[in-house]
Amino acid sequence: KGDIVVVSHSIVSIVEGSLYTLSEVAPTEKANEIASKQNEEHTAQRIEVALREASEVIREEPILITRTHHGMVTDFSGVDESNAPDGQLIVLPRDPDATARRISENISKKAGFNISVIITDTQGRPWRRGAVNLAIGVAGMSPFVKNEGRKDIYEKVLRSSLVCVADEIAASAELVMGQADEKVPIAIVRGITPNDTSGSAHEILREESENLFQ
Amino acid sequence: KGDIVVVSHSIVSIVEGSLYTLSEVAPTEKANEIASKQNEEHTAQRIEVALREASEVIREEPILITRTHHGMVTDFSGVDESNAPDGQLIVLPRDPDATARRISENISKKAGFNISVIITDTQGRPWRRGAVNLAIGVAGMSPFVKNEGRKDIYEKVLRSSLVCVADEIAASAELVMGQADEKVPIAIVRGITPNDTSGSAHEILREESENLFQ
Structure with missing residues (x-):
């Protein structure tokens, strides 16, 4: 689990x-x-x-x-x-969220409990050099952890703090998966229990109207 | 090590x-x-x-x-x-690379071997919702892994493939550090031996002329 x-x-x-x-x-x-x-x-x-x-x-x-x-x-x-x-x-999978869902459902059924799946791609970033691995398909978990309403160490309530854990998990997996001839297309990340079992990578994409740097 | x-x-x-x-x-x-x-x-x-x-x-x-x-x-x-x-x-540290260098030098001297240090900040991204932890100070390692010249599984030589491992390591650390009252300001990432002991987070920043999305 x-x-x-x-x-x-x-x-x-x-x-x-x-x-x-x-x-x-x-x-x-x-x-x-x-x-x-x-x-x-x-x-x-x-x-x-x-x-x-x-x-x-x-x-x-x-x-x-x-x-x-x-x-x-x-x-x-x-x-x-x-x-x-x-x-x-x-090229990228046609519908990576659907594939993630299919894989998650199949292995969760065999395991008898929810197993989350993240499909990744290593992509460049606007302001920073070097690519990092990102979540392009997500199933069995929310891609986000919402910290809003939680308290900081000084008991102040956090106003808006949304962390994209799916991208952070994808990034951590790249450290063992690599980009060349490592032949490690699948990694298992252990010890994180998602607080939600539904969600998709599509939620991560900003609407065009929300784009901050265009 | x-x-x-x-x-x-x-x-x-x-x-x-x-x-x-x-x-x-x-x-x-x-x-x-x-x-x-x-x-x-x-x-x-x-x-x-x-x-x-x-x-x-x-x-x-x-x-x-x-x-x-x-x-x-x-x-x-x-x-x-x-x-x-x-x-x-x-606010952000005045010179996070210098602080990372100071910490790395101090603990490496005590340990007797190189210990890399990454100082992080959790930041938003242009096209994607949710913040992720990034490297803003780096010492004792290159922030990048260069795959150029390496071969893929089909023996094809990779042309240009630069991965920002410092950002990937920062992202993976956030999974245990958190944003609220976790009180975990420091994480130790184990099992990655940098192939270079010099480098800085400043190298990650694109020059203005290289900005791809402006």
Whole structure:
């Protein structure tokens, strides 16, 4: 009890077929145009796939930032070359919350108690260098801990304090999962008992109207 | 060996006197004007202190986002009411990298081997709801793991993959440190041996020219 299963999206995407075969991806003029502004080579196909996976282009350079069809704002729509099978590109799972729910329900039934599941992707951040692992699918727990109404050490009541524990758990799991040839697509985080057994990663995404830095 | 000491900035700020006494803070007209646009009450003094701690105001509403004198982009310049001694506000430590270095050097000397130190603050993010703990001071380790040049499971060489492990370690520590009356200002993260014993949190901050979302 209290185990949280953290699953890298790569393995979910491969199993679910969220892949593009490079030989079948012909970059459009738009993709080529954006690629010509990038520093890296050979990204026109990745950009083409990223555009197909995007609902909105946030910016084109120095790297492509999009909003995906899930509403996530990320670089290259999360399209990955690393750990993709030869000649393919990995994209984000179609509905990571639904996959997390399915996995959580299946293993919770076998275990006889609730086991939370977090599906992750390692993404860049606006103001800070280096990527960190984030929760893109959540089931069996709320992604948040609400501290509002609790007291601090001086007995003052906290006004608004919302912590995204799902992202913190995802980040901690990356420390053992890695990004290269570690071959650890799943991590188990132990000792955290969620105070809620329902929730989704979709709740983490800010509405466009709430975006603070746009 | 391999221990990383994670310290909440609150305790550092209190020890170093990075505090403002509320009775001595008279909000300027500017602070009152910004406060009138905020949803919360009683924030004019917090805004006044945030403005004093800022080198640049990024936006004023719906909440105040600034760049601090350290170059961090955060809400309210990191000015905190929770866990501040009665009648005071906690601000970020003046030079968290220097404090981390001092702590790391002192305990490493006693231990006889390198012990890395991370000073943290829990901050909001542009596109995602809920705050997460981040590294604002780092010593005895690089904040990054560079995967560039490593191979993935298909033997493909990774092109650019930079992971901010310092932020991931900070995030994992918050899971035991908490935000309210947990009284756990220090956590020890075990089992990670940094491949570098020098580095700073300042390296994590993007230059203004590199900001991807501005």
